[in-house]
Amino acid sequence: MNQRFRDPIFVMGLVALMYVVKAVLKITVGQMINSPMIAGDGFHNIADLFEAAAVITVIVVARRPSTVDYPFGRKNIEFFASLAIGASLLYMSFQFTVESLVGLLAMKPALDEIVRGYVSLPAYQPLVMSTKTLPWVLAVTAGSTALSVIVSRYQISVGRSSGHASLVADGEETASDGRIEAVTFVGVIAEYLFHAPWLEYPLGLVVAVLIGRTGFELFRSAWRVLLQHSLGEERESKIKEICLATPGIMGIFKLKTFQVGHTAVCLIDLETQRGHAAVIQIQYGIEYHLRQYLEEEGFKEFEFKLDFHLPLAKRHRVAYAIKKVDGKSFISPTLSQASHIWVCDIERGKVMRSTEEVLPENPLALLLRKHAFHLYVFDSAKENADSLEAVGIELHEAVSYLPELLGLHLEF
């Protein structure tokens, strides 16, 4: 399709033209057949014309590129428009509900009088129509409905593909207008064919609910974007799944998501123990799959901030009883057989620092002074565990007698 037909400004221009045509026809026909309902709808379309102008302004502002002062651009302005349109649809739904109830009450004058005794309701305005004017009324209502349906779909389609929330919201409003017009059309037909204009009113209540629901959805989604609500539990859980499916990722420390305009923003703190060279590749993989997923979810742009952290250090200190033979060091079977004690600082399971102490007369005092509350020997069965436990030192059996197999060889 020609690019111009997919341009949001062009689309809104067409929408404005549609409102002009509708307003002129409805006001003319409304006055001709003395129908305040049709004429009033025509005046409502003049108000829609101003709304269309407002949406065009919003789109122009939202299109401006991001700057230092507006790093995410000005796309959120679209959601102010969505919020306003959502609120206006909610009001429209309320108004239409009242009008339909008034129409139904008018069928039962006694009940109408009782209700009006408690609640202030607008006056019932019956449709004034003759056989002569019927074709005009049918042409205006049916034509208007068809126009609204076609234009709303066009607006929503272009709005979604171009990422303009205000265009989508305006399209939803046009669709709601179309539903109301369709109900009016049904009322006219029912009056003419069955002399049962009341049929319009229960149908009107159904349409009011649909409009209310659309208004609420628009209002809620705009509210969430403006207040930087998260992308939602389901999306966040999929984002976590993508991260954890990526090689090199051990866990997720923190995840924050929100939306600015049609930009999905993800701030993720990840756990890995890989070095910088591998982290760059991990980042590439995560961003690639996140982008694919969020694109499927309808986002147009993405902002990822991935921070990589080492696993928690879990620092603690341990001691090894060492026996030296011919210059070689071995893990001593027992503390009493040891010639030295190695005091090691452990971080993430690795020995990060160690010192060698010649076995003193009172090794337990040394261990306590060094805060080494875990002692490793090679043959724990021969060690007096009770005396160690009495002073708060836990005895462990080393799996190997070779310090290098325990990760100790480089430290001495």
Next chain:
Amino acid sequence: MPQALNVFYRHSPRGENELAFAVDFLEQAGFDRLVLLLQEDPAFAQVMDGGGSEQRERLSRSILQRYSQISPAALSIKGYSPDEAHSPLFLEPGLLINRRPDLRVDYPVPVLVPCDEAGLCQRGKGPMLIPFGDGVSAFRSARVALPLAKTLGLKVVFYHTSWKNSNIDSDDPRDHICASARRTQAQLESDAGEMGVVYQTVIETTDDTVEGIVHCAMRFQCRLIALAKRIKPGIGCYVNLALKKSPVPLLIVGKTQGGAL
């Protein structure tokens, strides 16, 4: 011929990673047994009667307790002396699982580098990546990797990155692939087809070969990259760079290996 998974025993995060990966891989890839290579020093006899033979029993007991999926018959512990540590000819036929292999050493079996992963498909199943160039090295890696892919039920992605030929006016990377690489591709695809391994081929023009390989592996969520050490002498090698850059486990085939596992 029995196939063993060789693992050097180390009581450290690195050793734990190798062991966990090996146990997981043993089950999936249908290897006969896990051979734990344990350094021993006869000098310890001067410290303790029996010379530390308890070390083997203790280790065997500890591993069988921690990994209930291994049967006692599938675990063997093989001792070696400190002098043998740098020429590991004592490895049994099969594979060596090693997180930091020394590329100067010619290991007699292919080396599987876990790259910190706890298992080959613990993050879900994904294909195996076999990069190829214009030489024969990919045939060596494919000879090991394709049977493995078949056993593991993994698909294969053949990957090639070519320099852009400035004389060819095309953005399609396939138009820039040279004749010898094209022949290699055809042979690899034919081998995979004959073995019944599902494959696809990705051709790109990237300026960094190793980054291209790793990026492709990340995009396709590959679980293993099979690379062969080059035969010609030179400075630097793709395998070494891949060891630094890849978060995806690597299967490294040596200069003289290439027999099917």
